[in-house]
Amino acid sequence: MIEIKSVRMEFPADANIIVGQSHFIKTVEDLYEAVITTAPQARFGLAFNESSGACLTRSEGNDPALQETAIKNAQALACGHTFVLVLSVAYPINILNAIRNVPEVCSIFCATANAVEIIVACTDQGQGVLGVIDGASPKGIEGQDDIAWRHDLLRKIGYKR
Numbered sequence: 037m038i039e040i041k042s043v044r045m046e047f048p049a050d051a052n053i054i055v056g057q058s059h060f061i062k063t064v065e066d067l068y069e070a071v072i073t074t075a076p077q078a079r080f081g082l083a084f085n086e087s088s089g090a091c092l093t094r095s096e097g098n099d100p101a102l103q104e105t106a107i108k109n110a111q112a113l114a115c116g117h118t119f120v121l122v123l124s125v126a127y128p129i130n131i132l133n134a135i136r137n138v139p140e141v142c143s144i145f146c147a148t149a150n151a152v153e154i155i156v157a158c159t160d161q162g163q164g165v166l167g168v169i170d171g172a173s174p175k176g177i178e179g180q181d182d183i184a185w186r187h188d189l190l191r192k193i194g195y196k197r
Contacts, residue, residue, distance in 0.1 A: 039158040040166065044151070045109050047122045051102065053109070054121040054128055054147040055154060057165065060140040061086060061094070063119055067141075068096040070134040071121070078126035081106035087116025087162065099124070113154055115163045117142075129195075146170050 047053045058067075063084045071080055081103030083095045093110050097103035102122045109120045123131070128147035135141060146152055150171030157166050178186070190196040 037159070041156050041158065042153045042169070043112050043156050044153050045112075045120070047105050047109070048102075048124065051105075051122050051124040052128050052147065052149045053152060054119075054123065054132075054135065054144060055109075055113075055152075055165075055168070056119050056121075056135070056144040057117055057142045058084065058119050058138070058140045059117055059142055061089075063138070063140055064094045064096040066138045067119060067121065067135060070138050071123070071126075071131050072098070074134040075126040075130045078131070079124045080121060080126075082119065082121045083107045083110035084119040085110050085114070085116055091116070113156060113163070113165070115154075115156060115165050118165060 045053050045055070064082055067082055071078055079099040079102060081095070081097035081099055083093050083106040086092050086094065093107055095103055095107050097106065102124065106120045106122045110118065132144065132147055135144065145154070145165055146168040148170050153169040155166040155169065156163050
């Protein structure tokens with residue numbers, strides 16, 4: 037039998053969340069180093085679910101509240117080899133390349149500040165991520181005013197000149 041369920045990620049309104057899959061116990065240490073060396077100002081918590089051996093949720097971070105949030109989300113997912121990174125004072129765009137370059141990272145399911153639900157499959161063996169619902173569905177097509185707003189925003193926040 038396979039059961040499919042949705043697990044809503046819970047994190048502070050001023051934070052972002054990155055959820056991904058990795059394959060080795062040193063994930064928490066390597067992701068910690070990737071974040072801290074790429075965005076030293078970042079505040080974050082990180083949790084990683086082992087899928088063999090002791091099958092523990094391992095954690096790191098430099099913000100105890102965000103670390104606890106990451107742990108709670110990882111435990112709610114209960115998916116092996118899955119990591120949850122809760123990030124503030126930085127954005128995923130600042131660290132995604134560093135995370136992708138961690139040798140044991142297999143994939144990134146989402147990086148968002150939106151409400152997010154992780155779709156999980158449950159079997160007798162365990163649980164795994166099937167996909168992600170990130171934010172809301174599109175409500176229309178971008179018009180000229182929307183294009184101008186997007187261009188202005190990207191320049192205002194320093195991502196374009």
